[in-house]
Amino acid sequence: MFKFKKEWTEKELEAVIKVFSAWERKNLVITYGRRERNAEYTYGLPYTSSSDFAMISNTNVKAVLRDDPSCTFDWITLTESNEVVAVFTDENENEKLIVIGRI
Numbered sequence: 001m002f003k004f005k006k007e008w009t010e011k012e013l014e015a016v017i018k019v020f021s022a023w024e025r026k027n028l029v030i031t032y033g034r035r036e037r038n039a040e041y042t043y044g045l046p047y048t049s050s051s052d053f054a055m056i057s058n059t060n061v062k063a064v065l066r067d068d069p070s071c072t073f074d075w076i077t078l079t080e081s082n083e084v085v086a087v088f089t090d091e092n093e094n095e096k097l098i099v100i101g102r103i
Contacts, residue, residue, distance in 0.1 A: 004079055006054055008078060019100060022101070027065065027067070030063045036060075044059030045058070045059075054078065055075045057074070068096075071089070071090050074088060083099045084103060
């Protein structure tokens with residue numbers, strides 16, 4: 001399984017958002033809320049870190065995975081090997097993790 005970073009640098013944060021921005025338009029469908037001028041404004045993406053891992057969260061819209069609309073986009077995290085991972089929850093509250101890129 002993945003080992004996630006507990007803290008990100010500012011450079012890592014910017015790189016993760018860049019990877020997500022390139023990926024999300026092709027792979028997510030917004031079902032509630034609206035697209036704004038960029039991914040940060042659309043999804044919110046506040047940074048949070050804990051003793052377990054750091055992440056940026058979707059706080060502004062409801063978005064689902066284009067290939068599996070039962071999966072709602074929740075947040076993004078970064079592995080210790082610099083893989084950017086999007087986390088989704090299905091209607092049964094099961095998590096689905098998808099590697100969307102690398103920084």
